[in-house]
Structure formats: structure tokens, C-alpha cells
Amino acid sequence: MQSGQGGSVARQQRRVTAVDVAREAGVSQTTVSYVLNDVPHQKISAETRERVHAAVAKLGYTPSAAARALRTGQSDIVLLLLADMPLGHTAIELVEQLTQVLQRKGLNVVTRIEDGGASDSLWADLAPRTVVVLAPMRADRRRRMEAAGIQVINAWRCDAEDVGHDTLAHSQHRVGELQAGHLAAAGHRQLGYAAPADRRLSDFYELRLQGVRDACGELGIAPPVVREIEADKDLAAVAAQEWRAAGVTAVCAFNDEVAFALLAGMRAAGLAAPGDLAVIGVDDIPVARFAEPPLTTVDQHMGIVAGELAQAILRRQDLPEASGEPRGESATVVARQSA
Amino acid sequence: MQSGQGGSVARQQRRVTAVDVAREAGVSQTTVSYVLNDVPHQKISAETRERVHAAVAKLGYTPSAAARALRTGQSDIVLLLLADMPLGHTAIELVEQLTQVLQRKGLNVVTRIEDGGASDSLWADLAPRTVVVLAPMRADRRRRMEAAGIQVINAWRCDAEDVGHDTLAHSQHRVGELQAGHLAAAGHRQLGYAAPADRRLSDFYELRLQGVRDACGELGIAPPVVREIEADKDLAAVAAQEWRAAGVTAVCAFNDEVAFALLAGMRAAGLAAPGDLAVIGVDDIPVARFAEPPLTTVDQHMGIVAGELAQAILRRQDLPEASGEPRGESATVVARQSA
DNA sequence: CTGAAAGCGCTTACAG
């Protein structure tokens, strides 16, 4: 490729900058910045504004995020760190809802699924204003982020200093309470709890189980008999038999997938729900209604959870909190035939 | 709060910069940069390197991504834009796999679910090197991104100029072929196709249906009878009856969720799979094995698809392509009892 | 082998 064909040949794809806009509009770069950022207390004439906007449109100007971030020391990016665990339809809804709520506040949410600390280079590269962690995180990692000037919100573990207590953890506990409450209301006095075999789920599982336990205590019935359910119908059949032998008449499954495994095991063992053993799941996955029998489950309203999480995030910023966001129950029972 | 308590009071939380590291290590900022970036052809003594690294560790230095991006005009971020549609376990796996493959190449993948163009401010804020679009995208939006110096890779629509043809679209077509092939091999001559009611899924559905059609053509059997399946077992029961009346003996469901609805409808109508109507799904969702009867389905190997997509992305960069990435079938049939 | 200096594109006191 030849070079030097004339002095002012445009470099390929030179970026359009605020200086270009200023020149086009016949104003200074300062004014361009004021107009574009709607800086208060800087009375810019309507006509000037107009010229600037026109120039922006004509030139197709896009401000450099990097330059702005460097100058202000702050980006509008919120990084959502998800745990490396089976992420279901509920997790995705949480992400969607949180993205939307924060978007309205001018925060740009972006998501990353954890892959074991490899994403260390990520936050350095991304320079987010805040990292919301929905995954286990070692303290040193948190410290390093904070040293880099990033807000860290841990919504996973409910440390006293964190907001998690009001949001994720609490809603998981509530899920367990609802399951036990529904079953007890149907007359069951001895419950079982079907835990997932996947270790990555154990934090969630313990929160939910604790909800069941606490509800049982409050209701004055025996604590649940806990069993792990593998993704295998024959093993699930054995578990069902053993629960019945232990006097269990209804079981709270960790989630709908565990409930499906249990239901399949029961069919294999010639047992019927809810007669021989009532089953209630969590999540109301799309196929829950098509289970045999149709699965009673707990539907989590991630809009509510996301709203609370968003409040906590905004509270930590200098941003005004969202008002009038929907509040209410974070979960409700969807009664079908299995319990 | 008082101010001016002595001249050199540290501002709260001043950022540690390369200058601080240089001072601490007793070298220049240039040397710090060379060491940290492993710049070739700059022979730095091992001892100097050591001192720099020690200073970095001692001070907890994190380079400013914003400054680097501003200076180099390039970030290592790849933004993955997902369509606003029911995202299942397969989509998540694609994200995970793609994240991992590109991570190894030094690219930081970050994900965002589309919410109708509202994420326009996102790419401006994020300044990614590349945007990989797994969603419908209007041409003007693409142009604006490219004008901002961002690579756009459209893996959704298989434009001739795009890589999608080799990856997503092709794998979806393949899924349909596999379904039809499995059914034909079992002796079925007249197939049905169960389409999803959700319009947001129609692009995928048409790709898969075309695969079924093409396979039927190749096999010399009649084209599939297409019916839409709502998430309602009574409606699904009606569809099943009509298929049978039309001589259909087996149906390819758009995905496992549609298959579950159909299976539930069949049970309600006193029909059994595969005897009265064979059913094959797509995705092998975790509960597929617990369907009644256990669901035969097509498992998509997102590792393969992600690998191909990653190749295409790297090819567009100046980065060397990954060699030795796994290649092979993008999907296979998981035979259970329903077909 | 190492360093002084320019410049990426913004925002924001500060001075008119």
C-alpha cells in the first residue's frame, strides 16, 4: 500500500471526535460537551444546542467511552457476576429484570458467568463502577476490586455489611417457608426435603432448607427428613420408599428438576402423587405444568427481587433510589396436582 | 469535613498509577509499561523486571483500562448480544463455551440480553472491540456500531458476508435433519412438525423446520405437516388427534418444552408415545429423561458451535486462530422411549 | 537497556 499521497489524506477510519463536532457546529469543544451532557447551570442558547445536535447527527459522532471514563474516573457499567452453576429460567429472569431497572437509572448492566477467577482480567478491562456478585467470592478478590476503585456488592452471602440479606438470601428462605406452609396447610405433619446432588447448588439449597425448617418449627411440626436426589429415577424411587417408611407424606423439592426426578422415581415404584407422597417444587419451569401429575411449585417473582437488589445498588451510588418500584411478595405457590 | 490539613494530605482513595510503581521500583514509567506488557524487542534485565513486579504487588497496582483503551484505541472486550427470547439451558451453554474459548485468546466476553435497542448506550459505554449479535438487528444499528469502530459479527441471520452461515444457522438446520432422520429410520413416512407459539422463536423454528423439510425431501418422504402447539395440554390434545387423522405417525417438536406439551396433550387424549404418535424434541433439557415416557431428543453440542463461532471471531481480528479446537457433529440424537 | 515527552478524547474549573 502506498503512503504519502498528499498531505492530508484521511487515515483510514479516523474517529469522529468532539472537536470535529465543535468545528462543524462552529462552537468550542466545551460547548459540545455541555450540550451533550445537559450540564446544569450552563445556559446554552436553544439555537446553539440545535446546531450541536445537528452536527452530531451529521457526523455520526459517538463519544469515546474510554476518554470519558478516564477523565471522570467512573463508568456507568455494572458488572453482574453469576456463579458457575446450573442457571435456570429464574436466574435469567433476574438478570433481565435487573438489567431493565438499572438501565432506567442510566446504569449499563453486563453479565458474566464465573469460570473460576479467570475473569480477573475482566473487571480490570471493563472498569465497571460496580460489580454485583451472585457467586461465592474470596475476600482477597473483593479487596483487590475495591482497591481498583470498584464498588462490590455481594448479594450471595448475607454478610451483615452487605445487602444480600434483604434480597437473594431472604427470598430463598422465603421459598422454603412457602413450600412447607403449603404442605402443612394440606394437613401434612412430617415433611421430607429433596436436596440436589450438584454441590454448586448447596448454598441455595441450604437457604431454602432453612426456610423449610424454620416454617416447621413455627408450625409446630417435625423438622424435614433430608435426602439427596440424584438425576436417576431408580435412585429417586428408593428415596421415595425410604421417605414413606420414615412416615413422610410430602416432600419439598429443591427445585422443579429435582421434583421431576422424584415424580419419575415414584411412577417407577408404582407410587402416585399426591396420594402416596405429595411433591412441591420451585421455579415453575415452563414444563412444570406438563409433569405427570402437573407439578405444584413455587414461582419466584424476580421482578420484586431485582427491584430490591437495584435499590441496594443505587443506594450505594450517589444515584437517587428508584421510587414506586413494585414491592410485594417475592414468591408465591402455584397449586397444581402434585401437592 | 475540614480541608487543608497540611499540604500533602492524600485525597481519599487516590488511585495507584504506573508512576507510583515506577517511583517505588526506581525506574521510569516507560519501563513499567514494557515490563507489564512484555513488550518484545525491549530487553529488560531480569533484575529490573523483578523490581517492577515487586512494586506492583506491594502497591496493589491495577492498570487503568480506560487509559489503555483511550491510548491504544482498542479494548479486549467482546460484547455478546442475546435476543430477547426464552433462553434455555442450551443458550447458556453457548455463552459459557464461547466465553471460555475467547478468554484463552485474551478476549473478555461479556453478555447482554437485548431489550429492544435500549442497549444502544451500552456499546458506546463499553467500547468493545467486537459485538457478536445473536439477535435480530436492523442495518442502521449495525452501521452506527461500525462507525464507532466496532467490529460487528452477526451470527443470527446468515447473510452471505457473515459467518453465521457456518455456525448458528447451520447447526439449527442440522437439528431438523437429525430429527427427521431418526424418525424415518424408525419407519415413519409421514411426519408432523410442532411449532412454538412464541413469535420470538420463529427464526429458530424456521431454520429447524427447513432442516426437517430438506431431510424429508432427501429421504423421499412427504413434507411434514406443521402445527403450532400452545402451552396448553387440551389444545395439544386436539393437535395430536388432527395429526393422526392426517396420517402423521411421528412429530418433530421445535424443542423439549413443546414436546412436553404434546406429550401431556396425548396423555389427556388417551394416546401413547411412541405407539400412537412418536415424539422427538430438541435440547435435552435436564428433565427430558423424566418425561412420561422419557423423551427422545436432539442434544446440541454447544462446545462445537462455540468453537466455530470463536474461529470466525478470531479470524476477523488480527489474532491467530485457535488450532486444535474440537470439531465434529454439532448435535446428536439422544434416543429414549418417546420415539 | 532505559527515560523524557507526546498524545489518545474527553470534562471541568476558570476566565472572560
Added chain:
DNA sequence: CTGAAAGCGCTTACAG
């Protein structure tokens, strides 16, 4: 109401 200028923290020719 508008503009000239400093500076955010890097990278990278260029000069020793």
C-alpha cells in the same frame, strides 16, 4: 452565554 487549557493514566515512537 462561550472558550482556552489542564489533566485523567496509559503506550510508544524517539533519543540516548
